[in-house]
Amino acid sequence: MKAHFSKALGKAAATVAALALTVSPVSAQTAGTPFTIQIDGSSTVFPISEAVAEDFQRTTQGRVRVAVGESGSSAGLRRFCRGEIHIANSSRPIRSSEMAACAAAGIQYVEIPVAFDGLTVVVHPSNPLRSLTVAQLRQIWEPGSRVSNFSAVGGPNLGMQLFGPGSASGTFEYFTEAVNGTARSSRTDYTPSEDDNVLVQGVANNPGGLAYFGMAYYEENQSRLRALSVDSGNGPVAPTRANVENGTYAPLSRPIFIYVNAAALRRPQVQQFVQYYISNAAEVSTRVGYVPLPASAYQAYLQRAQRRQIGTAFGGRAAIGASIEEVVARRLVQTPVND
Numbered sequence: 001m002k003a004h005f006s007k008a009l010g011k012a013a014a015t016v017a018a019l020a021l022t023v024s025p026v027s028a029q030t031a032g033t034p035f036t037i038q039i040d041g042s043s044t045v046f047p048i049s050e051a052v053a054e055d056f057q058r059t060t061q062g063r064v065r066v067a068v069g070e071s072g073s074s075a076g077l078r079r080f081c082r083g084e085i086h087i088a089n090s091s092r093p094i095r096s097s098e099m100a101a102c103a104a105a106g107i108q109y110v111e112i113p114v115a116f117d118g119l120t121v122v123v124h125p126s127n128p129l130r131s132l133t134v135a136q137l138r139q140i141w142e143p144g145s146r147v148s149n150f151s152a153v154g155g156p157n158l159g160m161q162l163f164g165p166g167s168a169s170g171t172f173e174y175f176t177e178a179v180n181g182t183a184r185s186s187r188t189d190y191t192p193s194e195d196d197n198v199l200v201q202g203v204a205n206n207p208g209g210l211a212y213f214g215m216a217y218y219e220e221n222q223s224r225l226r227a228l229s230v231d232s233g234n235g236p237v238a239p240t241r242a243n244v245e246n247g248t249y250a251p252l253s254r255p256i257f258i259y260v261n262a263a264a265l266r267r268p269q270v271q272q273f274v275q276y277y278i279s280n281a282a283e284v285s286t287r288v289g290y291v292p293l294p295a296s297a298y299q300a301y302l303q304r305a306q307r308r309q310i311g312t313a314f315g316g317r318a319a320i321g322a323s324i325e326e327v328v329a330r331r332l333v334q335t336p337v338n339d
Helices: 002-019 046-060 074-081 096-104 134-141 170-180 196-205 213-218 241-245 268-288 295-307 325-328
Strands: 035-041 064-068 087-090 107-117 120-123 131-133 161-165 191-193 207-215 229-231 254-260
Touching: 002 120, 002 131, 035 046, 035 074, 035 268, 046 087, 046 161, 064 268, 074 087, 074 096, 074 170, 074 191, 074 254, 096 107, 107 241, 107 268, 107 295, 107 325, 131 134, 134 161, 134 170, 134 229, 161 170, 170 207, 196 213, 207 213, 229 254, 254 268, 268 295, 295 325
Parallel strands: 035 064, 035 087, 131 229, 161 191, 161 207
Antiparallel strands: 087 254, 107 254, 120 207
């Protein structure tokens, strides 16, 4: 009896979570107050979502508000799968464990890739180092690494101070898998932050600083930082938009996403916002420093949102080294894909 009662409670909780974002704006809020779309997650995607939100709010003349947080991809997706927010920003695909969490809570989602990013490794402008190989990046960042001077990786005799994303960051997960071979596998004796601006400040104010983060934060601070080229076996390649677009900046090029609660897309305010987001993603992503997808991809994702097509094209796994064309061609699945 108790077991059946517990199962019933679990199902009821899942139903409540699923319905929490579908109640009407009038019943959910005080009459007359603007409806607020809640977004949280990746600091990498934050500049795009923030810019889109600001532009969109101007078009609605205050009738709809959009609140955008930046707690990190993992933290944002946890909130999303609990039904606390309408949209999660993520700088990596949803993981299999998160797919399971959303399923358990009755949360269905629509996956929208919004742009491509080139994870950028930076040093202080006074540092004469110009490039690192993937193997040298692994030397620096692998668990147990004792590298503390740039001379150990072909640079000057200069003490190294590391800055990087915190463990709730999708950038942390992608970089560690791409460079160290296992997601979340990293040395821990560095200064972490979920706020990429903190990482920028750390390197800009420290001649021995080294960090990695999304391309947009480098482009915004080029006068204060130097971006390193990355050699994955075919010579050093700079983290430029052209090299991300043509696929030569590997393995640190990656798609970035929003995940939208499928039930929330029945709300006209959320549907209108997501359509606006996708329709303006190319212009906004270029404006803030990322690489837009092909126009045909945005058209397909617009239809995906309109039809509320659920699932992920990544099966719960990262897409290390995938090109823009490969990402766009992927088909949606609703369960994790095993090797």
